[in-house]
Amino acid sequence: MDESEDSLVVNSKDDSSGKDAEHIQEENEQEEEKSEKILRLPFARVRHIMKIDPDVHHASQEAVFLITKSTELFIESLAKEAYAHTAQGKRRTLQKKDLDSAIESADCLAFLEGVLDT
Amino acid sequence: MAEKLEDLNLPNAVVTRIIKEALPDGVNIAKEARTAFAKSASVYILYITSAANMEATGNNRKTISGQDVLQAIGNVEFNKFLGPLQDVLEYFRKMQKGKKDATAKRKMQKGRKSEDQNGNEVGDKDNSMEAELYNGLETSSDVIYDSADQ
Numbered sequence: 001m002d003e004s005e006d007s008l009v010v011n012s013k014d015d016s017s018g019k020d021a022e023h024i025q026e027e028n029e030q031e032e033e034k035s036e037k038i039l040r041l042p043f044a045r046v047r048h049i050m051k052i053d054p055d056v057h058h059a060s061q062e063a064v065f066l067i068t069k070s071t072e073l074f075i076e077s078l079a080k081e082a083y084a085h086t087a088q089g090k091r092r093t094l095q096k097k098d099l100d101s102a103i104e105s106a107d108c109l110a111f112l113e114g115v116l117d118t
Numbered sequence: 119m120a121e122k123l124e125d126l127n128l129p130n131a132v133v134t135r136i137i138k139e140a141l142p143d144g145v146n147i148a149k150e151a152r153t154a155f156a157k158s159a160s161v162y163i164l165y166i167t168s169a170a171n172m173e174a175t176g177n178n179r180k181t182i183s184g185q186d187v188l189q190a191i192g193n194v195e196f197n198k199f200l201g202p203l204q205d206v207l208e209y210f211r212k213m214q215k216g217k218k219d220a221t222a223k224r225k226m227q228k229g230r231k232s233e234d235q236n237g238n239e240v241g242d243k244d245n246s247m248e249a250e251l252y253n254g255l256e257t258s259s260d261v262i263y264d265s266a267d268q
Contacts, residue, residue: 038209039251040132041159049126049160050167055175059167062184065210065251066203067166070191073199074162075133075155076140082151083141093146094137096154108195111165116154 041068081106127156166190213251 046068050056059067079094081102086094100116103109133156137147147155167182169190174182184207191199 037252038206038213040136041128042132043251045126045128046163049128049163052126053164053167053171056167056171056182057180059170059182060184061214062207062210063170063182063187066184066187066191066207067163067170069206070166070187070196070199070203071128071159071163072136073202074196075136075159077196077198078155078158079137079140083145086145092144093148094141094151095148096150099151099154099158111194112158112161115161116157 039065039068039072041072043068046071078102078109081109126160128159130156133159166194169194210251 043064047059047064050059050064050067078099082094082098085098085101086092089098096116103112103116130152134147134152137152137155138145166187170182170186173186173189173193174180177186179186188200188203191197191203
């Protein structure tokens, strides 16, 4: 995943001494474009979803953290897979059917088969 | 089961933002597709949790560990996530350590004991950790971003 680096960038200590105002503003704008946060999805909500499973008793914070982060990576990955079908259809709007196509064609997405049929 | 999934969807706005940042500029996402993404993500969480739980149980443990999660992700063929996850895990651990050290220091200064038997601070541990996760790692002064080996 080539873009994953951007979303993992951490806001290192702000060393703005000696720089002029313009430069600082430019840097701030760049930083705002990159995701500074480690997580975007809500940790607590993910934990809540995990607890739906009656066999799950306890999960370490590290475990919940990793599941949350991997879910973000999953969404990115799914988006790209779906978009391949959007592009194939020469469209600019990603539609549900693109997701359906992605699920059908990728082995690792087999667990989603039937899930989106409502 | 379907009812529970609807109640516990991830926030649509955040999911949509993640999707948009992964795709080229100017791509729109149909409303129906946004909901489908959120639902897929929730199902993914359950899927990985179940797989990770199996790892834990297989090792005679009741608590799912970070290692169980990583193992599960590899098992279900999402190996491409493992590299980025390892990187981010390091920051998480540093942050946890920094927090523990700060808490211990504070306690020593105050001379007050408010820990449970495991030495963990009692109270809104998770909420404050969440705050740090979403605000970056400014609280850990010794954490510096170094370029990961790619």
